[in-house]
Amino acid sequence: MAKLYIVPTPIGNLADITLRALEVLKSVNIILAEDTRTSSHLLKHYGISTPLRSHHKFNEHRTVEQIANTILAGESVALISDAGTPGISDPGFLLVRTCVEKGIEVECLPGATALIPALVQSGFPCDRFLFEGFLPQKKGRTKKLEALKSEERTIVLYESPFRIVKLLEQMIPVFGADRRVSLSRELTKLHEETFRGTIAQALEHFTQKPPKGEFVVVVEGTGKATEHEE
Numbered sequence: 342m343a344k345l346y347i348v349p350t351p352i353g354n355l356a357d358i359t360l361r362a363l364e365v366l367k368s369v370n371i372i373l374a375e376d377t378r379t380s381s382h383l384l385k386h387y388g389i390s391t392p393l394r395s396h397h398k399f400n401e402h403r404t405v406e407q408i409a410n411t412i413l414a415g416e417s418v419a420l421i422s423d424a425g426t427p428g429i430s431d432p433g434f435l436l437v438r439t440c441v442e443k444g445i446e447v448e449c450l451p452g453a454t455a456l457i458p459a460l461v462q463s464g465f466p467c468d469r470f471l472f473e474g475f476l477p478q479k480k481g482r483t484k485k486l487e488a489l490k491s492e493e494r495t496i497v498l499y500e501s502p503f504r505i506v507k508l509l510e511q512m513i514p515v516f517g518a519d520r521r522v523s524l525s526r527e528l529t530k531l532h533e534e535t536f537r538g539t540i541a542q543a544l545e546h547f548t549q550k551p552p553k554g555e556f557v558v559v560v561e562g563t564g565k566a567t568e569h570e571e
Contacts, residue, residue, distance in 0.1 A: 349426040349452025353529035370416035430474040459557035463523035496560040502552040509544040521561040527554035
């Protein structure tokens with residue numbers, strides 16, 4: 342029976358794709374990609390010639406029904422994003438929900454995602470954590486930070502290099518300059534870097550050193566022990 346496959350792709354290093362992911366991408370009838378130009382490099386690298394179609398946040402609302410009907414007609418479809426696992430701060434949720442509602446089998450393969458490596462190597466407790474993804478770019482940004490101020494669990498955020506300094510500046514009056522953070526960028530790539538320190542130290546570092554690459558920001562919780570530590 343045809344189904345929808347959710348297939349994680351490397352977040353930087355092409356060698357991080359799984360053998361099973363390659364098998365699925367070669368066997369399905371159609372691959373849906375967030376940016377076909379980006380994904381074509383990956384597919385070409387591994388000699389995959391499966392037809393590629395565009396599926397992104399600007400067209401997903403009007404195409405999910407058509408894709409679901411394609412699967413119901415007997416064609417299996419794989420969904421990939423530019424990097425990492427689709428649906429995690431990337432398009433995917435709407436298509437998965439539509440398929441589930443129509444009784445279409447959905448199978449998500451395990452694989453790359455940026456938040457887990459950054460969380461584990463932060464040095465903060467990772468048995469319990471809160472993933473917030475990208476904060477609102479403008480309206481509601483400060484309100485969201487205020488809501489996270491007293492969070493006991495480790496907090497994981499995504500941020501672009503263009504807003505990382507602004508984020509750190511906004512965090513100081515909310516979390517305090519001495520709250521510890523771990524910022525990972527360019528994960529799995531040649532210039533991968535993880536900076537650990539206080540928010541104030543991170544702000545000084547990335548103000549002096551222009552930030553490059555997408556960031557995973559890991560923020561220490563309020564300091565209360567987790568059940569595991571107790």
